[in-house]
Amino acid sequence: MRYLKPFFMITDIGFILYWFVTFFHLIPVSAAFKDYDNPIIIAWNWSFFPLDILISITGLLSLYLHKKGQTLWKNVALSSLVLTFCSGLQAISFWVFTQDFDPVWWSFNLFLMIYPLFFIWKLITE
Template sequence: MTEVLLKRAGDVPMSRALALGIVITDGVFSLYWALSAAYLSGLVDVPDAYLFSGYHDRHLVAWNWSFFPLDLAATAFGAWAILASRRQGEWRTLAAVSLALWSTAGGMAVAYWTLMGEFDPSWFLPNLVVFVWPLFFLPGLVRLRTAQPPPP
């Protein structure tokens, strides 16, 4: 029975929904950070209406950029998981790390905007999505990972 469970868990490929979620999230955030960097360097102008509340306050700019390493790590692990998805078993841990990082980043932003009492849908809702969508996949990845036999 255990061998059947382990074989079944080891043969599970990455779902298209998970791959699509990772690709979309990684792509959107890569675009966001590229645009943010271009804006800060003066290469592009973004109307104030598209910036979050207080964007010109240096403390909020620093707060925003404090997410960059977290988002970069989530993107790197997500891309690595996609590339590793052709190899049996390797992709699950990478995807779980990426999803945990995305959910953390989204949760931190949602907590901040909630504490500030600011519910601008253009900033609050995307962060809420980034917080929630990984939670649909993480339990299954953890269950599959715990069903794996230890490496020889």
Template structure:
């Protein structure tokens, strides 16, 4: 299971960096943007995710690098697995925060709900596996 998680983490962590790069350069077409995209409060809300998303990316990419370097994904292989857990929790929190916000606003655009539901849900199986499974087996799976 964690093999798939690693692939999803890599895509997500690179995606976070790409999203904020594209957003910062103003390359998102208005028809693709969320409701109120140019409203200064919404701009600030969107950019408020920069730090949690970059922290998720930094810990995720570092964990993947450490795990690849060690050749095994076990808790005894250093900081790779704990950093993976931190990254997954930050990613889940980012998605949850966005879904909560869109719910409170009553804005149900699938274009923004689907990516944020993905961010909220894909980490859950791996988080459970890393926290609940016996330490020697929790992070196996290459």
């Protein structure tokens, strides 16, 4: 858990901040991904909101449960990690299909795909 905690804090708080910034339209157009102002792309992006918030809730809840000594933390953490991987995979898949490569947005989403794999394996094999 020592190594997992910072990843959860960065990811879960990062998602909350991202959606706050997105809701208030604080991302400059120059930093946004391709077609960020297209209504279909806006709907696609917002379709991630429930998933990303669920990731944040489960990630932060698992930290709380771990702190309280509850063994349920592992199941909640595993759920958060699997959902995190799925969130990154969905975004990367979309951009592969649309042949859109932006290194900044890809790096964020590859992070979401890759880091959970190490911890999923560790939680499953413990």
